[in-house]
Amino acid sequence: MTEASDLASAYDLVVIGGGPAGLAAAALAARAGVSTVLFDENPGVGGQIYRGITSTPLKKRAVLGEDYWAGAELAAEAKASGALIVTGATVWSLDPTRQVGVSIAGKARMIEARRVIIATGSLERPFPIPGWTLPGVMTAGAAQTALKAHGLVPNGRVLLAGCGPLLWLLAAQMLRAGARIEAILDTTLRANWLRAVPHLPDFLLSPYWSKGLALLREVRAKVPVIPIERLSARGEGKLQQVDYVSRGKDSRRQADVLLLHQGVVPNVNLANAAGVAHRWNERQICFEPVLDVDFGSSVPGIAIAGDGAGIAGGTAAAERGRIAAIAAVRALKPSASVPDPQSVRQKLQREELGRGFLDTLYRPADAFRLPEDETIACRCEEVTAKQIRDMAAIGCEGPNQMKAFLRCGMGPCQGRLCGLTVTELIAASRHTRPADVGYYRLRPPVKPITLAELASLPISEAERKAVER
Amino acid sequence: MFKRLGDTADTLTIEIDGKSVRARSGDTVAAAMLANGIDHCRTTPVTGAPRAPYCLMGVCFECLVMIDGVGSRQGCLVPVRDGMRVETQQGKREAGR
Known part of the structure; x- marks a missing residue:
């Protein structure tokens, strides 16, 4: 286990987040001979898409599917690359001079970085319905994490509600694991199908087309799918009942667990606090950082790769991480040999092809936003x-x-x-x-830290003399 | 609320509100609470409403609990350790906790 005191005071490259973008970026940079450290606040690497990839208790590969296990290769590459990978490390501050505040096991350090790649990914879009704070109501991503990392499946009467690829993937994974799903309450607007048609040709060329169709078939064969326009969770102290309106008709179901999902959006907190410029993306209805072709942000030396740069999915995230890392290596160590960025860009383009269709089809209805x-x-x-x-x-x-x-x-x-x-x-x-x-103006610390952690920061003689008399 | 799949084994013991429960090495505190049927991990400082883990990925802060005497830890990010003491949080924090 790496402790705070084991860290150097400066690294060429600090990568924040150990999902596909961060792992790919750290591996590429470290192999090129750039001193690289990767911080992730979770107990293991993988991010959310490959959550628990090095530790999952699930032994049957078919439950999570081959796309999940592809993450093992990324994790192994990063481990073998020579990059220092520190899990359980919470980055709570990043400023425009690229000073990184990080806490590991209750001890904080400030690290200088010549380059930073933020790879903090996405989070699930807020799904504010009546009763969404009741125990028993969770995100679909939470259920997926419970399954991947801990081998846990929801118990009792389980409903899924919302729209988007992850909802169908979770349903398929739960069914393969032997869990029971009472119904899927589908919030996809029927009008979205028509709007999405112009994006269909591109989607047919993307890897998501055949995978998506197979998932829909697998799930629909086992679970009733009910189109709904309204949704609320009810219960005393915990979820007991889900009310919904389907084609104008009021209905209700007893429920113990309700899993919500309506897409993912960039997790902007760290980049926003570092002063990175953001803009509104109307197609994805969220804020995203303003980035150049190498995923460099408005703050010199800080790049943002992966879904934090705008939603494109896990495989695209790895390619984005590589592009950002190539730019970092070229700036830090021009003599190092790196892959041709053009070939990586072509792969990325193919991965991003299906987004227009998915974003339009699964654009959440106003009623749920x-x-x-x-x-x-x-x-x-x-x-x-x-x-x-x-x-x-x-x-x-x-x-x-x-x-x-x-x-x-x-x-x-x-x-x-x-x-x-x-x-x-x-x-x-x-x-x-x-x-x-606009959006909230965020400031560090972007994750809570204790006064004891702050007090554990090493203090130089000059800093001590500045306050002592 | 959650059950373990057959191919996982319970291997260590933690204490939740003074009661010993089994957890799997590799569980986070939040996962262990869900697996043990703990139906809420805190009540809110504003209205006292019960809350349970919501996102399990460190962004919602619903799973805040006291761990080994330190309050407001994110249960979904802290791995369990044998003998760990977890307490649910009721309402507002008291000074020093």
Whole structure:
């Protein structure tokens, strides 16, 4: 186990996040002879897509599918590359001078980086429905993590709800593992099928086409799929019942577990706090960093690879990591030999081909992004959609002002689970665009640290003399 | 709320609110709580509503628990250790916890 005191004070390249983008980037850079450290806050590498890849208790490969096991090669390559890989390492700060604040087992260090690749990936889009804070309601990704990393499957009456590729993949994996799913409540808008048709030719050329079709067939053969327009979770102290409207008709089902999913969005927190410029992506309805062709951001020396650069999936993430790493190596050590970036770009293009279709087909309906009045938008501070609309109506123009009025986005999750909802609610109330409303201004520490961790930072003689008399 | 698949074994013991429970080496605290049927891991500081792990990937902060005396740890990011003491959090934090 690497401890904080084992770290050097500076590295050529610091990679933050050990999913496909981070692993591929670290492996390429370290093999080129660049001193590289990779930090990941989870107990093992793999990110979310390859979660538990080096430790999963699932021995039957068919349960998670071959696409999952492809992650083992990435993890092995990174391990063999000579990069220092540190798990259980939480990066809580990154500034424009590329000073990285990291905590390992309760001890903090500040590390200088000549280059940084942020590979912190995505998180599931907020899914604010009535009752989504009840125990028993979780994200589909959470159930997938429980399965991959811990060999756990949901028990009792289990419902899945939402839209997007991950929902179908999770359903297939759960069924293969022997779990029972009562029904899938499908929120895909029928009108989206027509809108997605122009993107169909590209999608047919992408690797997702045949895989997606096979998944849909596998799941639909075993689980009823119910199209729905409205959804709420009910229960005293925990989930007991799910209410929904299907083709205009009210229905309800008893339920113990409800798994929600409506796509993933870039996890912008660390990049935002580092001062990286972001813009609104209307097709993916989320903020994404402004990047150049090498995934370099507006802050010199900081690149963002993987789904954090805009959603494109796990295999695209690895190619993006390689492109960012090639740029870093060329800047740090021009004499080193690196793969031809053009060939990597071509692979990436093929991986990204299917996105237009998926983004359009699975664009979440307004009803599931702009919740009704009494629905909680900010889970941490328990702020409702009505409170946000009321404040917008009396003149609150943006999310940062909204913090001062309502404390939304100021709880421990730092806006991760409410940021997009708050931006979109304000935009809708004020008849403007999310791009004009903007996002929370985030500041370090982007993950909570204790005073003891801060106090464990090494102090130089000069720093001590500056405060001691 | 969750059950273990057949091909996994329980191998160590942790304490949750004073009660000994079995966990698998490699579990996170949040996974061990789910596997043991703990139906909530905290109540909120604002209204006292019960919350359980929601994302299991370190972004929602619903699984905050006290671990070996340190409050507000993210249960989904901390691996279990034999003899670990986990306590659910009720409402607001008290000073020093």
